[in-house]
Amino acid sequence: MRPSVQEMIASSNGKKNKKVIEKIMPVLLFLIASVSVLTSVGIVVTLIVETITFFTRVPFFDFIFGTTWLPFSNKDAQFGILPLIVGTLKVTLIATVVAVPIGISAAIYLSEYASENVRRILKPILEVLAGVPTIVYGFFALTFVTPILQSVFPEIKIFNAISPGIVVGIMIIPMIASLSEDAMSSVPKSIREGALAMGSTKFEVAWKITVPAALSGIIASVVLAVSRAIGETMIVSLAAGSTPRFDGDFTGSIQTMTAYIVQVSKGDAGYGTTIYYSIYAVGFTLFVFTMLMNILAGYVSKRFREEY
Amino acid sequence: GSTDTGQETSSGEAGVEGTVSGDGSSTVAPIMEGIVEEYAGVQPGVQVTVGTSGTGGGFEKFIQGETDFSNASRPIKEEEAASLEEAGIEYTEFQLAYDGLSVVVSQENDWVEDLSVEDLKKLWVEDGSTKKWSDINPEWPDEEVVFYAPGTDSGTFDYFNEVILEEEDLVSSATLSEDDNTLVQGIQADPNAIGFFGYAYYVANQDTLKVVSIDGVEPNNETIESGEYAPLSRPLFTYANNASLTDNEAAYDFMTYTLENAGAMADAVGYVALPQEGYDEGLTELEALK
Amino acid sequence: MRYIEQQAVVKRMNGRLIANNIFKYLFLAATLVALVALVILLYRIVSQGMGHLSIEFLTNFASRFPEKAGIKAALVGSLWLMLVVAPTSIILGVGSAIYLEEYAKQNRITTFIRMNISNLAGVPSVVFGLLGLTIFVRAMALGNSILAAGFTMSLLILPVIVVGAQEAIRSVPNELRDASFGMGATKWQTIVKIILPAAIPGILTGSILALSRAIGETAPLIVIGVPVIIQFLPVGVMDTFTALPMQIYDWSSRPQPEFQTVAAAGIMVLMAVLLFMNSIAVIIRNKFDKRY
């Protein structure tokens, strides 16, 4: 007869080993989790060191309040970042106008109307849309959307803010749709049933119950998508042009912060020139922007959180 | 094996192995691509990589000692040369080919045939006024000129800037793009458009664009090679790290092959070869470095 | 007294039902807009690139002759890239997620790490490119090797993987943890034997989607300075390489119109890789859906 299980357990010698692992793993995992913090530190340090050099050459206030961005000028190069910010905002604005209504509508359709099977098919397809490389979108904007726009509105130039704006919008639709759908689906079924049992139509349930209840999640998804639009690079590099402009015109060539970084990365500026340092200053501005968006997202989702 | 270059190769002693890396001008890239492609057949043991970070970006890496050679669509700048000296890197400049900057308009434009260098400057320099075609020639339409130019951070632009603008600012209404193909598209569609870019892009789009002769000279292989198409033809270069040539057998072998084949390759991809003496000079210089 | 008149209710009912229907189709239409965009996108690429697609296209190196140009170096390079990115980002991502979900106490450091991760998720990829250039390419002297690009991409998609893995781990019912602890299992045993196996479908789906983002990213590669002219295949992670989006970007800026077709064919290959990865994610998700 074999010994009892408890005896075998008592005699099994894995014990010491176990204790050591139990002690080591939390520390190891903590170190792994710290990599993301190191990444942020790395980003900030990388950007700041070069940015500081930049500010020894260009006064800080000229940079953040300047309305002319002329880095390549031979006579007097000017580094006022506002035109790049305005360019970024133009594209972001259009992308938001396109993506928010469509994205949220799609989310409502998926979470409130679509059957399980339809949702199972549509969601992965939307994910494909989110996964299309941005360079592909860039050519799509330049060679398809822009010509269509031009045939309707002849005043639109080959490079403009509208076409890349629309395409960036298309790119972030899945993000809004999918995250908002998650937020709506996590509204308990029982609450929906409560409303249906009172004789509400599906639309009333969606509009008056689900959307308000999921509002914090929906807004957070929008903020996240907007920060993706701000940081989008290849689409604007290809289709928005490279003319930094401080005005309200959407039909002509513009330049965004990201496109400027790519322009210099692919370009001719020598190491150690002010232009070289300027990409770090622009990168840092971009980083600050996305950080602000993130703080906003955190605030918004707290502020609009409905309890249930 | 090489069929299209037609050059006899003095390199290619079998069994050379190693890695060679270069970076730099995207204008030079098509020539380099052809050379690397052929070279891979001749010397399979040598691994060559060439980046396209632009002339400036290439020099940046060259200064850091990260590359064996650096392609350039303009001569090295003083600052860059100074940095190289500081870093203790000795280098040699080799000329590879000529590129003719082509000034083009749409085929729908039926008035412009020829412009002088002064006309170009008048058109392209920012002076606060709106530019109309009739400003150049009263017989031309009273329409606003639409400008297209390569990105201000490219070697191509740099060259135009130096010889036409003479360091004045570019007209601010110009549409700029890093991608020359989009310039082609923009100019094609608009009769009032004018733009400039590398000769190769004109050659590839001859049927939709109209090239403007400068002071009566139209860019073609002869006028560019002879220097008659002045001042808008420019030499393309590669700069080699001397230490690499001495220490790295593969780098030396590849550079030899490059100089032997650059001319034919340039013609094949839409640039203009140097007169043969140009390459021979380079080869002599190279030999001296071994 | 009655406030709700049945007659009024019935009268209004019609309008409400019509509104319901109208909105249903509006919402459906919005969903279809996205799909139509995808279809047009795919159609254009396929119709342009199909003619160039062939076995030779997959087995040839790039060439100055459009008809001979192939994508071998870029395809293999991208696969090598994934070979670095997948293990790096999944180990880091899942490790962080385990720490945050299973070990972290509710304190300021934890909150800071969480905030930091959600913040990183919004940082543009160009900025990661600048980070990679400074840290991996220059400071760590990895040059523009597969390793340098792979680390950069890993950090870029790390937040996505962490968040996905956190969600997957969180959705493992607490009852399973209780059952394991109740048998005298230690925490690490419970994590390895119960939680991770149960969470693996979720973790994998999230990771695959994140990896498919990494395979299509162009901007960081441009900033790092990944070369495109390359006539050999890498054999180790320290080798230089080129990747699909770089090659496509390069082709599309060539003067000869034939190269536009080559670029489209390249995009088709990239999209095929992506669709392949996404469908694996979908299969995993559907297979393991609702098991407890």
Place this chain on the structure above:
Amino acid sequence: MTTIVTEKALTEELVNDSAKKAVYETNQLNLWYGANHALKNIDLEIMENEVTAIIGPSGCGKSTYLKTLNRMVELVPSVKTSGEILYRGRNIFDNDYGVEELRTRVGMVFQKPNPFPKSIYDNIAYGPRIHGIKNKKILDEIVEKSLRGAAIWDEVKDRLNENAYSISGGQQQRICIARALAIEPDVILMDEPTSALDPISTLKVEELVQELKKDYSIIIVTHNMQQAARISDKTAFFLNGEVIEYDKTDTIFSNPSDKRTEDYISGRFG
């Protein structure tokens, strides 16, 4: 637990009964969840202004039957039904019978309190609002009346603008009842309305049900037999999707005619 029913009382009740009308008549109702036959040949007649209790062990089909009465069960895609349910004489399965209309007439209270994540006021005003009542004064009146009707006015009258999830579970459940009352339904369906509540809240809800039957017909599902005995007029005992016995509550609990009913009531299973 035996209650002695005198001749006289019995007669009185029968007289009462004959005066009452049926709100629901269920005829040969069958229901399947996919292949699972969850309700089998149900025949039941439910009377106006009474409390009808439905009891039975877990999984016997109580909730399913209740949800069929307002067609909420159709939210499960795999559901199939046969037979008919007449509500006030009209078959609710008729093609031209709008579910929204039916549900406006038939209120429902669920097992777990499920207020909307809105203020208490907005919870109650939700129903009237979707039916087009916009007038603030009328809404105020309805809210007050419904909250009073659900015996919770005094507890919440000073915090009508607070989120409904900020109050206790028992209060939430009464808010849900008030919400159902606000559209002045004809019938109220309750699915184990007290099972998530503490003893004191349970008592309050039970008292409320007794109160409400003056104006409404109430059908209540419960696990708790004592509760059924305490508050209902009629009781139906379900087992495996069938109605085993349906009778006056007193009869069911004192003198069940089926052995299985007796076993269940005496706690032999369930």
Place this chain on the structure above:
Amino acid sequence: MTTIVTEKALTEELVNDSAKKAVYETNQLNLWYGANHALKNIDLEIMENEVTAIIGPSGCGKSTYLKTLNRMVELVPSVKTSGEILYRGRNIFDNDYGVEELRTRVGMVFQKPNPFPKSIYDNIAYGPRIHGIKNKKILDEIVEKSLRGAAIWDEVKDRLNENAYSISGGQQQRICIARALAIEPDVILMDEPTSALDPISTLKVEELVQELKKDYSIIIVTHNMQQAARISDKTAFFLNGEVIEYDKTDTIFSNPSDKRTEDYISGRFG
């Protein structure tokens, strides 16, 4: 429901009792979830080879007490305890008492069946494996023995490699019991093990519990008073975190000494 306890039977039981040893002695146990005082001055002595039932209304602390016995309650970070629990004479709160060791001796079965999403075989072999038993033959033996012990061997012996979620809820629960048996514990804690089961599965589990008490000491929390009456030897009645009454099951149900116990048992609340 009255059971008449004869003098003789009583004496016999008392004699039995004195021969039995206590597995758990709880002395002045207090427990707080943050500021919520969930267990108050609990004193309880639990005997070997008996079934001890814990009853009481929802939220009274039954589960909390059970989870304290194997220190599972400490998984809630805010928990604080005072007092002592002696398991086989040793205080489980002692610093050098490893929780893993305690839990190896004390098995637990939960309210909802919670098999691991693995094969039936791997579910049962999980415990032995984590404690270092790797030998395939021994594992096979343990699996068979445990499944037989949980009265489910015949039903699953041909499908040991199937996922444990492919069988019915009642079978799942017995798998969970078998899983607990696999490490041959000394005590088995059960938290409402039948509340999610149908009547027939409930019956099977109840029979099993009766069977198991030969070899194990069992502590079972239940909502169902009939169940407590049917299967337990002793019953403790909890209310608001206190032990109101603890006695032989027969005594509790026939002749409770506290009014509140009586009220609860007769269904006046809960």
